[in-house]
Amino acid sequence: MTQSKTGTKPDRPDLSIEGIRNFLAAIIASSDDAIISKDLNGIINSWNDGARRIFGYEAEEMVGQPILRLIPIELHHEEDFILSKIRSGERIDHFETTRMKKDGEKFPISVTISPIKDESGKIIGASKIARDISERRRLDESRYRLAAIVDSADDAIISKNLDGIITSWNNGARRLFGYEQEEIVGQSILTLIPDNLRHEEEEILRRLRAGDNIEHYQTTRISKQGEIREVSITVSPIRNAKGEVIGASKIARDVSNQKKVERLAIEAEKIATTGRMAAAIAHEINNPLASVLNLIFLARQPDVSNQEIRDYLETAESELERVSHIARQTLGYYRDTGKPSEVHLKDLMENVLSVYRSKLLAHDIAVESRFTDLRKIRVRTGEVVQIFSNVICNAIDSMPHGGTLLIRTARIVRTEGDAIQVVINDTGSGIAREHLDKVFEPFFTTKGNLGTGIGLWVAKQLVERHGGQISVSSSTDRGDSGTIVTMTFPFRGAEDEEAGSGRER
Amino acid sequence: MVDDERILADTTAAILRRAGFETMVTYDGLSALDNAASFNPDYLLTDIMMPVMNGVELAVTLTKMYPALRILLFSGQAGIANILEKSRQMGFEFPLLAKPVHPMNLVESLKALREN
Numbered sequence: 001m002t003q004s005k006t007g008t009k010p011d012r013p014d015l016s017i018e019g020i021r022n023f024l025a026a027i028i029a030s031s032d033d034a035i036i037s038k039d040l041n042g043i044i045n046s047w048n049d050g051a052r053r054i055f056g057y058e059a060e061e062m063v064g065q066p067i068l069r070l071i072p073i074e075l076h077h078e079e080d081f082i083l084s085k086i087r088s089g090e091r092i093d094h095f096e097t098t099r100m101k102k103d104g105e106k107f108p109i110s111v112t113i114s115p116i117k118d119e120s121g122k123i124i125g126a127s128k129i130a131r132d133i134s135e136r137r138r139l140d141e142s143r144y145r146l147a148a149i150v151d152s153a154d155d156a157i158i159s160k161n162l163d164g165i166i167t168s169w170n171n172g173a174r175r176l177f178g179y180e181q182e183e184i185v186g187q188s189i190l191t192l193i194p195d196n197l198r199h200e201e202e203e204i205l206r207r208l209r210a211g212d213n214i215e216h217y218q219t220t221r222i223s224k225q226g227e228i229r230e231v232s233i234t235v236s237p238i239r240n241a242k243g244e245v246i247g248a249s250k251i252a253r254d255v256s257n258q259k260k261v262e263r264l265a266i267e268a269e270k271i272a273t274t275g276r277m278a279a280a281i282a283h284e285i286n287n288p289l290a291s292v293l294n295l296i297f298l299a300r301q302p303d304v305s306n307q308e309i310r311d312y313l314e315t316a317e318s319e320l321e322r323v324s325h326i327a328r329q330t331l332g333y334y335r336d337t338g339k340p341s342e343v344h345l346k347d348l349m350e351n352v353l354s355v356y357r358s359k360l361l362a363h364d365i366a367v368e369s370r371f372t373d374l375r376k377i378r379v380r381t382g383e384v385v386q387i388f389s390n391v392i393c394n395a396i397d398s399m400p401h402g403g404t405l406l407i408r409t410a411r412i413v414r415t416e417g418d419a420i421q422v423v424i425n426d427t428g429s430g431i432a433r434e435h436l437d438k439v440f441e442p443f444f445t446t447k448g449n450l451g452t453g454i455g456l457w458v459a460k461q462l463v464e465r466h467g468g469q470i471s472v473s474s475s476t477d478r479g480d481s482g483t484i485v486t487m488t489f490p491f492r493g494a495e496d497e498e499a500g501s502g503r504e505r
Numbered sequence: 506m507v508d509d510e511r512i513l514a515d516t517t518a519a520i521l522r523r524a525g526f527e528t529m530v531t532y533d534g535l536s537a538l539d540n541a542a543s544f545n546p547d548y549l550l551t552d553i554m555m556p557v558m559n560g561v562e563l564a565v566t567l568t569k570m571y572p573a574l575r576i577l578l579f580s581g582q583a584g585i586a587n588i589l590e591k592s593r594q595m596g597f598e599f600p601l602l603a604k605p606v607h608p609m610n611l612v613e614s615l616k617a618l619r620e621n
Contacts, residue, residue: 279582283554286581287510290605294516297608301523315512358582361509362554 034130037116040087042067042079045125054109054132056102067128070099072106086115086126096133108133156231156252159238162209164189164201167247176231176254178224189250192221194228208237208248218255230256262461269458273386276393280355284326287358288319295319326354340378345420345489346371346409348381352388353407356396364402373409373420377491383462384489387470390455391424391485398428398483412488419468419490426483430476439472463487506530507537507563508552508579513604517550517611524612534558541567546574548615553580553588561592564599575618577602579611 014023028035034051038044044067047059055062055070062069068079078097085092092113099109110133116125150157156173160166166189169181177184177192184191193201200219207214214235221229231252237245298304299312346369353360353367360367395405406425411418431439440460456472463470467490474483506521508514509532518530529544531537535558537551549567551560564576581604592599602614 283582286604287513290581291510291513291516293605294513294520294608298516298519312516319512358554361556362559364556 031129032131034128036062036067036128036130037125038067038128039125040083040123042083051130054101054130055099061102072098072100082113082126086113087123089115089123091115099130108137154253156250156254158189158250158252159247160189160250161247162205162245164205166191173252176223176229176252177221194220194222204235204248208235209245211237211245213237221252229254230259266458266461269390269455270386273389273455277355277389280359281326283358284355285323288322291319292316292323340380342376342378343381343384344376345373345379345384345422348379348384349388349407349409349422352385352392355389356392359396360405363396363399365396365399365405366403367405367407369407371407371409373411375411375420375491377420377489379466379489383465387459387462387487388422388424390459391487394455395424395426395428395483395485398426398430403427403482417490417492419488422487422489424485424487428482430481430483431472431474432476436472436474440470459487463489466490467492506550507532507534507555507560509533509555510552513552517608520608520612521550521615526615534560534563537563538566541570546571548618549574549576550579550611550615551576553578554582559588561588561597561599565592565595565597568597575615576600577615577618579604579606581605 014020028048031048031050032053034054035046035048036044036051037046044062044065047057047062051062052058068076071079075098082092082095092111095111095113097109097111098106100106109130111128111130113126113128115123116127118124150170153170153172154175156176157168157170158166158173159168166185166187169179169184173184174180179191190198190201197219204214214233216232216234218230218232221231223229232255233250233252235248235250238247238249240246295312295316299309299316304312349369349371353369392405399405404427406423408421408423408425410421412421439456441457456470460470468488470485470487472483472485475481506514506518506528507530508517511532514530514532518528521528526548529540529546531540533555534551537549538558546567549564551563553560560578560580564578567574568576576599578599578601580601589599589601600614600618602611606614
């Protein structure tokens with residue numbers, strides 16, 4: 001090391017002619033590009049390693065040969081053009097054409113050709129730097145293909161950077177949101193987000209920075225015309241070559257129609273449930289009314305004693321009380337305003353059971369209930385009655401030859417917040433394993449023409465609107481068959497939904 | 506007279522007796538079948554939705570035992586269309602009276618069966 005003080009510094013460039021020549025020779029030898037020189041007659045006089053790799057010829061094979069060997073016959077005229085340019089001292093930059101390898105394969109190439117001058121400035125030949133661009137062509141093609149797919153997609157496909165600025169916008173986005181690409185690219189994505197949902201964007205950006213995907217997130221966006229669009233969006237991070245997240249691609253699908261159909265189906269099922277319950281209620285009311293008519297008729301007969309008259313009227317009175325009770329319990333459902341109220345779930349369950357009392361009796365179904373939910377819960381009562389009614393009707397239909405309906409309600413303690421769990425367990429025929437996955441799908445039924453196929457689906461929608469969950473397990477084993485429907489209603493569920501109501505509607 | 510609503514069954518029977526019918530009351534289909542032999546009925550007035558055996562099944566069974574039996578179904582429920590459809594497919598069609606019905610109309614409906 002002490003020697004270096006007196007010797008030349010090793011990292012200083014050697015600026016002698018010899019040094020520069022060596023330096024250039026090293027660059028040429030190590031270049032990935034083909035570097036070839038030729039004279040003005042088109043005869044090759046140097047051939048580097050890059051040329052060997054790209055064209056497949058060794059230097060010995062090519063030096064002294066005409067450059068035309070590399071040019072497909074149909075393009076030989078190009079060489080005349082190139083040589084004429086060179087002779088007049090012009091340079092040709094990034095000329096894209098086709099050349100031929102030793103094995104005859106033609107491939108796309110980009111060439112830059114410069115004149116070589118001698119010390120007097122006279123042009124004596126040309127240097128040619130050529131790059132194989134087959135790979136770039138392939139990338140270009142796949143990029144164009146992707147662009148075409150993106151543009152013809154029905155979905156809106158948008159990209160944005162991490163500041164939420166829109167960087168690309170396809171035709172689907174134009175159709176869905178009404179903005180032209182020119183007016184929206186460069187604008188903030190917040191342009192599309194309703195004011196009350198702006199917090200969503202922060203959350204989306206936070207998750208993107210962490211590298212997460214967001215899939216099928218249902219929300220609402222707003223079009224240029226100010227119309228609400230119900231969309232399902234999937235957002236994926238875009239990464240650069242180093243793997244860093246630099247933005248996001250966002251695919252938005254218009255689900256307004258789907259939502260409309262879902263809402264109609266829920267409405268239709270509400271009407272159907274109302275119809276089913278009305279039929280059951282009619283039975284409960286018509287029987288005592290028929291008795292009352294009979295009792296009054298008997299009391300009016302001339303030959304009955306005062307004691308008999310009193311007995312008839314007393315019985316009539318208690319039958320009328322039965323009617324009033326049913327009316328109070330059942331007609332109350334339809335006063336449901338859709339606003340959550342504080343109730344005991346067991347009361348709602350008992351109301352539903354009283355509606356189906358004679359149906360249960362007629363089918364010889366025993367009801368065992370264990371209600372241990374002592375705390376009131378905030379729910380939309382009409383919806384919960386509908387949920388219970390749908391599940392109990394299924395249970396009754398599955399036990400045409402009698403059975404037991406076990407109903408439990410209990411408070412459960414969970415880390416994510418306490419809830420009331422409702423379990424409805426029948427000893428009916430059960431649901432076949434292959435059908436179990438589908439029971440919550442709309443229009444799936446195992447009841448043939450008798451089922452609408454949306455009872456459980458509606459129940460699921462309504463349970464989820466309360467922030468709860470519903471699940472079904474079932475067995476079709478002989479002697480041990482039956483179905484268990486488990487639902488949870490969190491104490492906070494209905495309130496949460498109120499707060500986030502902008503998302504649902 | 507068959508109805509699982511006991512008050513309705515009993516009062517209807519009392520009215521029928523006053524109207525001159527000799528009347529036997531049961532509260533379910535199976536006991537109606539059990540007692541039919543000793544009673545030898547001309548008429549059957551029955552509710553439809555009952556435990557164990559519904560009114561239509563009872564009517565179909567008794568018709569086979571007593572071909573001359575005159576039958577009137579009596580129901581307060583709208584959701585019985587499929588039960589009636591089943592009996593219709595088996596070749597049985599029974600007149601149906603909706604509950605509630607005034608006792609006089611009930612008696613007249615039964616008497617009308619005799620005339621047909």
